[in-house]
Amino acid sequence: MSIRLSADEAWDVLEHSHTGILTTLRRDGSPVSLPVWFVVRDRTVCFMTYEPTRKVARITNDPRASFLVESGERWADLRAVHLSGRIEHIDDEGEAAAVDAALDAKYAAYRTPEEEMPESAKRTYSVRQLFYRLVPDDRILSWDNARLRPPVSS
Numbered sequence: 001m002s003i004r005l006s007a008d009e010a011w012d013v014l015e016h017s018h019t020g021i022l023t024t025l026r027r028d029g030s031p032v033s034l035p036v037w038f039v040v041r042d043r044t045v046c047f048m049t050y051e052p053t054r055k056v057a058r059i060t061n062d063p064r065a066s067f068l069v070e071s072g073e074r075w076a077d078l079r080a081v082h083l084s085g086r087i088e089h090i091d092d093e094g095e096a097a098a099v100d101a102a103l104d105a106k107y108a109a110y111r112t113p114e115e116e117m118p119e120s121a122k123r124t125y126s127v128r129q130l131f132y133r134l135v136p137d138d139r140i141l142s143w144d145n146a147r148l149r150p151p152v153s154s
Contacts (some may be wrong), residue, residue, distance in 0.1 A: 005142035007125045010081045013142070017042040017069035022047070022056040023120075024065050024087070032058065037110075039102040043082065044133040046090065051128040059132065067134050072145070073093040079144040085136035113118070126145075139153045 005013065014020075021065065025032040037124060038047040044131050049055050059065070063086045070080035090096045 003143045003145055003147045005081065005140075005144055007140060009144075010110070010142045011040065011043060013079065013081050014045065014083075017071070019069075020045065020047075021068040022055075022065060025062045026097070027061055030118045031123055037103060037107050039099060039106055041099065043100065044135050046102070046131065046133045048100065048129050048131050049102055050125065051130055056130060059087045059089075065134055067136075070139060076093075076145050076149065079146065080142065082137060083134065083136040084114060085134050087132050087134050090131040090133055099131045099133075101149040107153070 007143075018037075019035050021033050022036045022038075022039050023031045025031055032054075033034065036044050036047045036049075040046070065087050067083045068080060070078065072078040090099060100115075113123075117125070
């Protein structure tokens, strides 16, 4: 029995995951992995970040990236999907607005209200938002260890 997910199953896991780990590359090629909130659109992973961040500088310098979602606490429950690909800036205003609306629908209940943020956070998040998508290559690495369990007999 294979623990690998089909492409459709992998995209379903991605779509229903809460937080992803985005890995971008520094100029020297060393990886930086950070959690991001995201939405899946047309089999790409879309996210928002703020203009003056190092993440934007890394993406601009080298668009190669990877993305991981995982779940499960016990080994027998581990499930994950890993994508590799290239990040593209979403410069179409309509597409950026659609991604923004999808992110808001997915995460509105988890955001800290602005009035509860310290002033430094308010300043950080008051700059221009930029929208990106990870366009994966054809290779999807996935697994679901729950598939290793023996079938339940009736």
